[in-house]
Amino acid sequence: MTASDIKKAEQVSRARSLIMAVMAVVLLIQGALGFGDEATSMTPMLRHGLWGLTILFWLIILATGGWLRLRPSVRSLINDEMSLVNRSKALQAGFWTAMVLALAIYFGSMGWEVSLREGLRILVDLTIAAALLRYAWLELR
Amino acid sequence: MPQISDIELADRLSRRRARMLSALAILFLAGQAIYFSGPDVPTRNVDQLKVSAWLVWAIVLLVLLGTGGGLMRTGKVRALMEDEPTSANRLRAYSFGFWSASGTAVGLYIVSMFEPVSGREAIHLILTAAVAGALLMFGMLERRAHRDG
Amino acid sequence: MAERLYNRLLAIRSERGLTQAGLAELVGVSRKTINTVENGIFIPSTLLALKLARALGRPVEELFSLEPDQIGD
Numbered sequence: 001m002t003a004s005d006i007k008k009a010e011q012v013s014r015a016r017s018l019i020m021a022v023m024a025v026v027l028l029i030q031g032a033l034g035f036g037d038e039a040t041s042m043t044p045m046l047r048h049g050l051w052g053l054t055i056l057f058w059l060i061i062l063a064t065g066g067w068l069r070l071r072p073s074v075r076s077l078i079n080d081e082m083s084l085v086n087r088s089k090a091l092q093a094g095f096w097t098a099m100v101l102a103l104a105i106y107f108g109s110m111g112w113e114v115s116l117r118e119g120l121r122i123l124v125d126l127t128i129a130a131a132l133l134r135y136a137w138l139e140l141r
Numbered sequence: 142m143p144q145i146s147d148i149e150l151a152d153r154l155s156r157r158r159a160r161m162l163s164a165l166a167i168l169f170l171a172g173q174a175i176y177f178s179g180p181d182v183p184t185r186n187v188d189q190l191k192v193s194a195w196l197v198w199a200i201v202l203l204v205l206l207g208t209g210g211g212l213m214r215t216g217k218v219r220a221l222m223e224d225e226p227t228s229a230n231r232l233r234a235y236s237f238g239f240w241s242a243s244g245t246a247v248g249l250y251i252v253s254m255f256e257p258v259s260g261r262e263a264i265h266l267i268l269t270a271a272v273a274g275a276l277l278m279f280g281m282l283e284r285r286a287h288r289d290g
Numbered sequence: 291m292a293e294r295l296y297n298r299l300l301a302i303r304s305e306r307g308l309t310q311a312g313l314a315e316l317v318g319v320s321r322k323t324i325n326t327v328e329n330g331i332f333i334p335s336t337l338l339a340l341k342l343a344r345a346l347g348r349p350v351e352e353l354f355s356l357e358p359d360q361i362g363d
Contacts, residue, residue, distance in 0.1 A: 092236070102268040106268070148315055
C-alpha cells in the first residue's frame with residue numbers, strides 16, 4: 001500500500017459519495033414521477049428494462065462498494081472498516097424506508113388501485129435513494 | 142426465591158428474545174398462506190380482518206426488531222440486553238432484511254412479465270420477506286452469540 | 291493487513307477464577323458480550339477492550355493481538 005494508493009482511494013471514495021448523492025436525488029425524482037401517468041415516448045419494454053438495469057446497477061454498488069476495476073490495494077482502502085460500517089447503516093436506512101413506504105402504499109391501496117409497476121417504482125426507487133443518501137452523508141461528513 | 146442479578150436476568154431475557162423472534166418470524170412466514178387464499182381486494186369482513194391482522198402483526202414485529210423488546214424492564218437490564226454484539230447483530234439483520242426486500246422486488250418484477258401480480262400482493266410479499274428475513278437473521282445471530290465455546 | 295483478532299480472554303479469565311458472568315459484572319456488560327468476544331465472533335470496540343484489560347489487571351496487548359503466536363504461552 002503506497003501513498004499514491006491512499007490518495008487515489010480518498011479521491012475515489014469522495015467521488016463515489018458525491019455520485020451516490022446525485023443518484024439518490026435522481027431516484028427520488030424518478031420515484032415521484034413514476035407514480036401515476038406513464039406517458040412517455042419510450043416503449044414500455046424499454047422503459048421498464050432500463051429501470052430494472054438501473055436498479056440492479058445501484059444494488060450491486062450498495063453490495064460491493066463498486067469501482068470493481070480498481071486494483072485490490074485501493075479497493076481495500078475505499079471499503080475499509082469505517083466504510084463497511086457506513087454501508088451497514090445505509091442499508092438500515094434503506095430497510096426502514098422500505099418498511100414505512102410498504103405500509104403506506106399498502107394502506108393507500110385500500111383506497112385506490114396501485115399497479116405493480118407503480119408500487120415497485122415508488123418503493124424501490126425511494127428505498128435505494130434513502131440508502132445511497134445515507135451512505136453518501138456518512139462518508140462525506 | 143433467590144433474587145437473580147441484572148446480568149443473569151438480561152442473559153435469560155436475551156436468550157428468550159432470540160428464540161421468540163426466530164419462532165415469530167417462522168410463524169409470520171407460514172401464516173402468509175391464509176392471506177393469499179382470499180381475494181386480492183378484501184371485501185368481506187373476514188378478509189378485511191385478515192388483512193388488518195397481518196398489518197398489525199407486521200408492525201408489532203418491526204417494533205420488536207427495532208426496540209429489542211423488554212420495554213418494561215429497568216434501564217440497566219435493557220442496556221445489558223442492548224449490548225455491543227446485539228447492536229452489531231441488529232445492523233446485520235437490517236442489511237439482510239434490505240436484501241430480502243430487494244431480492245423479492247426484483248423477483249416479482251421478473252415474474253410480472255409472465256404472470257399478473259397486483260401491486261398490493263407485491264407489497265405484501267416484499268414486506269413479509271423483509272420482516273421475516275430480518276427477524277430470522279437477528280434471531281440466528283443472537284442464538285449463536287449465546288452459544289458457548 | 292491482519293483480518294483476525296486473536297484473544298487470550300478465556301485463559302486469563304480462568305486464571306483469575308472468574309466466570310463469564312463474573313467478568314461481565316466487573317466490566318458492566320452482558321455475559322453474552324464476554325462470550326462472543328472470547329469465541330472470536332465479535333470484535334470488541336476499543337472502549338470495551340480497554341475495560342476488559344482494566345478489569346483483568348493486564349495490558350490490553352496481553353489480551354488481544356493481530357498475530358496468534360504473540361499471545362501464546
